[in-house]
Amino acid sequence: MFDILNVIELEPFLLSFKLAAITTVILFILSVPLAWYLSQTSSRAKPFLEALTALPIVLPPSVLGFYILVALSHNSPIGEFFEDTFGVRLVFNFTGLVVASCFYSLPFMVQPLQSGFESINKNMLEASYISGKGKLETIIKVALPNIKPALLTAIIVTFAHTVGEFGVVLMVGGSIPEETKVASVAIYEFVEIMDYKSAHIYSAIMVIISFLVLLSVYVFNSKMKKVGV
Numbered sequence: 001m002f003d004i005l006n007v008i009e010l011e012p013f014l015l016s017f018k019l020a021a022i023t024t025v026i027l028f029i030l031s032v033p034l035a036w037y038l039s040q041t042s043s044r045a046k047p048f049l050e051a052l053t054a055l056p057i058v059l060p061p062s063v064l065g066f067y068i069l070v071a072l073s074h075n076s077p078i079g080e081f082f083e084d085t086f087g088v089r090l091v092f093n094f095t096g097l098v099v100a101s102c103f104y105s106l107p108f109m110v111q112p113l114q115s116g117f118e119s120i121n122k123n124m125l126e127a128s129y130i131s132g133k134g135k136l137e138t139i140i141k142v143a144l145p146n147i148k149p150a151l152l153t154a155i156i157v158t159f160a161h162t163v164g165e166f167g168v169v170l171m172v173g174g175s176i177p178e179e180t181k182v183a184s185v186a187i188y189e190f191v192e193i194m195d196y197k198s199a200h201i202y203s204a205i206m207v208i209i210s211f212l213v214l215l216s217v218y219v220f221n222s223k224m225k226k227v228g229v
Contacts, residue, residue, distance in 0.1 A: 013205070017163065019165075020159045023105055024159045035109075035111075036113075036143070038114050056105070056106060060167070061166065065168040072090035092172075092176065097169050097172060104168045105162050109155075117147060117150075128142045152220055156217050159213070160209070163209065164206065183205075187202045
């Protein structure tokens with residue numbers, strides 16, 4: 001037991017959780033209006049927006065990471081603007097990881113929220129509008145409270161998915177201790193140097209975390225179905 005504790009460095013895990021927490025908060029703020037729009041619109045552009053939003057699910061992480069790296073590098077207009085104006089580099093640091101993670105985990109936040117919004121009784125929304133509530137107030141006070149299972153699924157799965165990122169974060173952030181070396185990158189480096197003992201320990205921790213996260217989602221959703229929420 002003590003031998004295992006000596007192998008584990010907490011920093012990669014803490015960095016992974018910090019990245020996941022920040023990414024989840026940002027994506028929640030950005031995804032609620034996007035998911036609401038997609039759930040309510042009948043625009044011809046809807047399939048295009050849905051496909052664009054879901055693209056990170058099917059796109060190889062290395063491909064997505066490469067294009068994010070190119071888009072955020074100092075040689076790009078975006079990277080040059082942020083570095084010259086704010087003195088902030090967007091690659092090979094924690095800021096770059098947050099930006100990349102927001103792109104990579106976007107569908108895991110948007111899709112559950114969209115499904116939840118689409119399941120709401122339209123009469124409930126109409127009643128909210130008739131009572132004088134605007135769209136923003138309707139979303140906050142009517143829609144979100146009535147999609148608790150979808151809301152929890154979106155938040156927890158986004159968090160867990162971000163914790164487990166590898167290809168995108170390695171491409172955009174590299175492996176800088178206490179800056180971009182998250183748990184998944186640490187596991188990769190252990191395997192590279194054939195330190196399978198440490199790789200097993202770190203991987204086991206990630207498996208346990210992932211399982212507990214998913215278990216909590218299914219247990220909560222099961223309870224919500226029983227009470228009719």
